Amino acid sequence: MVDLLEYEGKIIFKEYGIPVPDFKVVSDEKDIPDFNERMVIKAQVPTGGRGKRGGVRIVNNREEAVKAMNEIKNINFDGYRAEKFILEKAYVIKKELYISVTLDRSVEMPVTLASAEGGVDINSVPQEKIYKKPINPFVGVTEYTKRELSKFLGLSEDHAQEIGRILVGLYSIYDKLDASLVEINPLGLTDKGLIALDSKITIEDDALFRHKEIPVRYFGLDEIELEAKKKGLSFVKLEGDIGIIANGAGLNMATIDLIAQAGGKPANFFDLGGTDDPEKVIQAIELASKVTNKVLFINIFGGVTRCDTVARGVVQAINELKPKFKLVVRIRGANEEEGRKILLDHGIDSMLNLDEAVERVVKLAGE
Amino acid sequence: MAIIVTEKGLPVIVQGITGHQGSFHASQMKAFGTNIVGGVTPGKGGTSINGVPVFDSVKDAVKETGARASVVFVPAPYAPDAVIEAIDSGIKLVVIITEHIPFHDMTKLKLYAKLMGARLVGPNGPGITSVGIAKLGIMPNSIFKSGPVGVVSRSGTLTYEIVNTISEAGLGETTVIGIGGDQVVGTTMQEAVRMFQQDEATKAIVVVGEIGGTAEEETAEIIKKEVNKPVVAFIAGRYAPPGKRMGHAGAIITGNKGTAQSKIQAFQEAGVKVASKPSEIPVLIRQKLGNV
Incomplete structure (x- = not known):
């Protein structure tokens, strides 16, 4: 998932006819012009709750803005520092609303969510105060949906048109950019009408191939997770000391569960995926070695990935890496006999039964 | 009996059959007893792979073989189009093995399949196997x-x-x-x-x-x-x-x-x-x- 920063989202909002405050993106004090009105300066960071940590401040002139910016630059936002800032007019806000378009997995269609209680986490708003309506992609946003939405939010006649246009804009962004979430929170009701005071746009990884305009960068990932992602591998770091490599996401999760249930502490989730290249297995073991302290558990159910391929990769990796940790290999399925033989020829004992393998892993980790 | 795949001898084509995955699994499906009647790869029509005739389009394959189901191995950027092509050619069961198809495409494909009376299985899954009948997948x-x-x-x-x-x-x-x-x-x-x-x-x-x-x-x-x-x-x-x-x-x-x-x-x-x-x-x- 790629999360856009607020200012990137607001540029897109503007293109799609969603009203945003006039804003300027600044990163250095020389970018800040002279002014004499109520403005707001906001840190551009990919984390929530920046306001609570002092990342959003009201300023009345250039001097205050420069001071605020320099102070905010010293704040640590979950490991991120603000490098860019939005400087925009601070409106008098009569009311803060919420509106978004996202995928509803249950109805398998995009859905708009809206509430008159904006400015807070939508998950904390009671269901009955949320307007929820699927948008059929073959139909788009209907006129009656706009009327329903406006009424639900308690908007007056003159704002009904505006909210309709905003919904159309949000849905168009969702559709055209393959977004998984397009959110305005808060949507401010001001004396200048409805204005998007913040933006959140999330784009799915799977769709990035057709969006070269979207900057590919990932927030909130550990160094090893990022390295894996660049190699097209799926890796999630956990807190424990038992490294895990399995093929397939489901088998991986199940392996973690079994280890944890047996009292072990998994260090990671790592999907080897389907491969017939021993080199990929070596790469995987190299990467997993970085989080493994005590035992590395390789659990393979062969299909597309054949057991002999895995065995060859394991043998080579162990010869090259000469790891200090212990190794437990469990292989079943396609070419399991051949795979076991290759391992045994190199002095590596492999197991067939999953429960027994898990038991051994946890026992070795406890030694 | 079974569900979805219930007919022994159901004629099946493989879209993307000339690819690494497609050719390997077409053979595996045949070995299981699936009636693989053809494959589709645009531009490779008239050739054959492991004894399976390859066609340029699903329409050609259906015309020549009477195929009624398809297994899709086409890479994600082209897979949605391959699925629509299958549906438009009258295929009523499309099993999609491909991973990384954007969900936006899937929401639309699903609605389209429903409209046209076709069933989709997948994507990003191993397909479906009815024991003793046929395997459509990997x-x-x-x-x-x-x-x-x-x-x-x-x-x-x-x-x-x-x-x-x-x-x-x-x-x-x-x-x-x-x-x-x-x-x-x-x-x-x-x-x-x-x-x-x-x-x-x-x-x-x-x-x-x-x-x-x-x-x-x-x-x-x-x-x-x-x-x-x-x-x-x-x-x-x-x-x-x-x-x-x-x-x-x-x-x-x-x-x-x-x-x-x-x-x-x-x-x-x-x-x-x-x-x-x-x-x-x-x-x-x-x-x-x-x-x-």
Whole structure:
């Protein structure tokens, strides 16, 4: 998932006819012009709750803005520092609303969510105060949906048109950019009408191939997770000391569960995926070695990935890496006999039964 | 009988047959007994691969072979178009193996398939196997045994692990369907469970779920109201951290939604036994079925 920063989202909002405050993106004090009105300066960071940590401040002139910016630059936002800032007019806000378009997995269609209680986490708003309506992609946003939405939010006649246009804009962004979430929170009701005071746009990884305009960068990932992602591998770091490599996401999760249930502490989730290249297995073991302290558990159910391929990769990796940790290999399925033989020829004992393998892993980790 | 794939000899084509995956699995499907009548790769029409004729278009393949089902191995950027081509050519069952198809395409493909009266299985899954009838997909041939258990799963290799366990315990399967690990899938867990309830040969149902979404919770509701056959469930991801995507696009806990705990609880409330490990599944089936 790629999360856009607020200012990137607001540029897109503007293109799609969603009203945003006039804003300027600044990163250095020389970018800040002279002014004499109520403005707001906001840190551009990919984390929530920046306001609570002092990342959003009201300023009345250039001097205050420069001071605020320099102070905010010293704040640590979950490991991120603000490098860019939005400087925009601070409106008098009569009311803060919420509106978004996202995928509803249950109805398998995009859905708009809206509430008159904006400015807070939508998950904390009671269901009955949320307007929820699927948008059929073959139909788009209907006129009656706009009327329903406006009424639900308690908007007056003159704002009904505006909210309709905003919904159309949000849905168009969702559709055209393959977004998984397009959110305005808060949507401010001001004396200048409805204005998007913040933006959140999330784009799915799977769709990035057709969006070269979207900057590919990932927030909130550990160094090893990022390295894996660049190699097209799926890796999630956990807190424990038992490294895990399995093929397939489901088998991986199940392996973690079994280890944890047996009292072990998994260090990671790592999907080897389907491969017939021993080199990929070596790469995987190299990467997993970085989080493994005590035992590395390789659990393979062969299909597309054949057991002999895995065995060859394991043998080579162990010869090259000469790891200090212990190794437990469990292989079943396609070419399991051949795979076991290759391992045994190199002095590596492999197991067939999953429960027994898990038991051994946890026992070795406890030694 | 079985579900979805119920006809022995059903003529099947493979879209993307000249690719590495497509050619390998076309042979494997044939070895299983699937009636693979042709393959499609634009620009490679008139050739053949492992004795299977290749056509330029699905329309040509259908005209020449009478194919009524397709298995899609086409890479993600081109897969949605391949699926539409199959549907437009009158194919009523399209099994999509391809992973990384954007869910936006899937929401539209699903609506289109419904409009045209076609069924989709997948994407990002191992396909469907009806034991003794045919295999449309990539599950290993060796794990199956004919028997009374219907299996529906969101996973690939975990499904093999579990099916293998069920077979080795002497039970065996009717149909095994891997619905796919994505957020939007052609055939849902809910539909599969309903079909297994209707299928006479299926005496017990195994549901393999994982974190993310609410398919398991909705399936539990259906089981409570409509299913009288014994159901055993397994949920992967009990120890998955929130907010992290665990390999599958659909396997993510968002906020407090989609946790394994919520799914396990929903199943237990519906009278479903939830196995804590794969090897427990056949034991729980036996307890419910008696000796079969």
